[in-house]
Amino acid sequence: MNPTPASQAPPDFAQARTLRQKARAAGLDPDRWYAVEYDHAVKAGQVREVVFWGTSIALYRGADGQLAALQNRCPHRQLKLTHGVVEHCRLRCAYHGWAFDRDGWLVDYSHDSFGKPLIKTRLRSYPVQVRYGLIWLFPGNPEAALERALPEIPELGGEAPWAAFTVDFTWRTHHSMVMDNICDFAHAFLHRKYRPFIGAKLTHYEASDDRVYLTYDAYMAGGRISGIFIDRQRVNTRSIELCYEYPYQWTNTGGSIKNWSFLLPIDRCTTRVFFLFYFDALRIPLTSLKTPKWLTQTVLNIAKPLLFKPLLAEDGFALEAEQRGYESHYDAPPIELNPVVPLFQQLTARKWEEYLARTAPAGEAGT
Ligand code: FES
Numbered sequence: 090m091n092p093t094p095a096s097q098a099p100p101d102f103a104q105a106r107t108l109r110q111k112a113r114a115a116g117l118d119p120d121r122w123y124a125v126e127y128d129h130a131v132k133a134g135q136v137r138e139v140v141f142w143g144t145s146i147a148l149y150r151g152a153d154g155q156l157a158a159l160q161n162r163c164p165h166r167q168l169k170l171t172h173g174v175v176e177h178c179r180l181r182c183a184y185h186g187w188a189f190d191r192d193g194w195l196v197d198y199s200h201d202s203f204g205k206p207l208i209k210t211r212l213r214s215y216p217v218q219v220r221y222g223l224i225w226l227f228p229g230n231p232e233a234a235l236e237r238a239l240p241e242i243p244e245l246g247g248e249a250p251w252a253a254f255t256v257d258f259t260w261r262t263h264h265s266m267v268m269d270n271i272c273d274f275a276h277a278f279l280h281r282k283y284r285p286f287i288g289a290k291l292t293h294y295e296a297s298d299d300r301v302y303l304t305y306d307a308y309m310a311g312g313r314i315s316g317i318f319i320d321r322q323r324v325n326t327r328s329i330e331l332c333y334e335y336p337y338q339w340t341n342t343g344g345s346i347k348n349w350s351f352l353l354p355i356d357r358c359t360t361r362v363f364f365l366f367y368f369d370a371l372r373i374p375l376t377s378l379k380t381p382k383w384l385t386q387t388v389l390n391i392a393k394p395l396l397f398k399p400l401l402a403e404d405g406f407a408l409e410a411e412q413r414g415y416e417s418h419y420d421a422p423p424i425e426l427n428p429v430v431p432l433f434q435q436l437t438a439r440k441w442e443e444y445l446a447r448t449a450p451a452g453e454a455g456t
């Protein structure tokens with residue numbers, strides 16, 4: 090339930106008066122690739138709904154293993170095609186059985202056509218690709234998809250890819266709050282149980298074009314269990330680099346512990362986040378020996394549910410509470426101590442403004 094009456098809802102982008110309001114109303118540019126699902130979560134013959142900024146998309150995998158993504162609305166009676174079934178490489182609507190190929194063309198009725206030829210109609214289709222165990226979708230102009238690259242993660246390719254895992258959450262929070270959270274290390278108090286960073290001090294920051302880059306001095310991985318496996322002789326765990334690399338975010342601790350955060354803006358108050366962590370090696374406890382890849386992966390597989398998920402769930406708790414607070418008090422004067430937070434918000438708002446300017450008819454401002 091929305092705690093704020095509709096007449097007092099937070100302003101949309103065009104009406105926003107403060108930077109914070111602008112950031113909290115902004116979308117993310119559709120002309121980028123977005124992680125939308127795990128590759129393994131959509132098996133051959135299955136269809137899943139993906140929502141990007143309020144637009145529903147039917148993501149399915151044909152019998153040949155190829156993925157496709159179509160506008161999730163049957164042109165006949167507007168049912169979601171995710172109610173339907175995958176047949177070979179087509180998606181067939183649940184109601185009258187109209188079938189669409191992966192380019193979106195209507196290719197078959199399942200019923201008598203009353204003497205009429207097949208209607209020439211086409212659903213919007215979206216480029217998709219798989220990388221890093223995730224399905225990536227391009228919600229914007231398909232012609233721009235070829236020019237836009239996915240984040241490059243050389244550590245996960247080549248002959249000796251690092252151990253890695255991904256954990257995801259869907260939170261009732263605006264994506265800009267997530268970005269503020271994952272780049273702002275002033276919230277160690279929230280994590281006083283797991284202690285992922287202690288005593289963080291901002292040492293450098295710079296904003297340019299599509300990035301905000303920053304560094305903190307901090308005691309990283311300060312928890313008791315993580316401390317057993319982190320090799321502090323080999324890895325500098327006294328500082329961390331972070332970057333809001335629009336629309337993604339990455340961190341790097343000592344060149345050895347890295348992560349990317351991929352945000353999927355579902356709507357103005359719902360965000361799914363995929364956190365991809367990768368480690369080059371850990372330390373065999375009580376020794377100075379590096380763990381082999383299989384052991385690093387085993388430790389990470391155990392740490393994922395025991396450490397990373399509960400730790401990040403603390404952020405989810407705070408972010409959902411912040412979203413509720415914002416909806417009730419969006420007019421409260423913003424108070425911010427960390428000088429980088431306004432830079433994150435400026436980048437988010439500016440990119441959304443650019444997107445609106447690029448796509449709105451001349452003379453119109455979008456929301
Ligand atoms: S509503 Fe989809 S085929 Fe009729």
Ligand SMILES: [Fe+2]
Nearest residue numbers: 270276280404
């Ligand atoms: Fe956090």
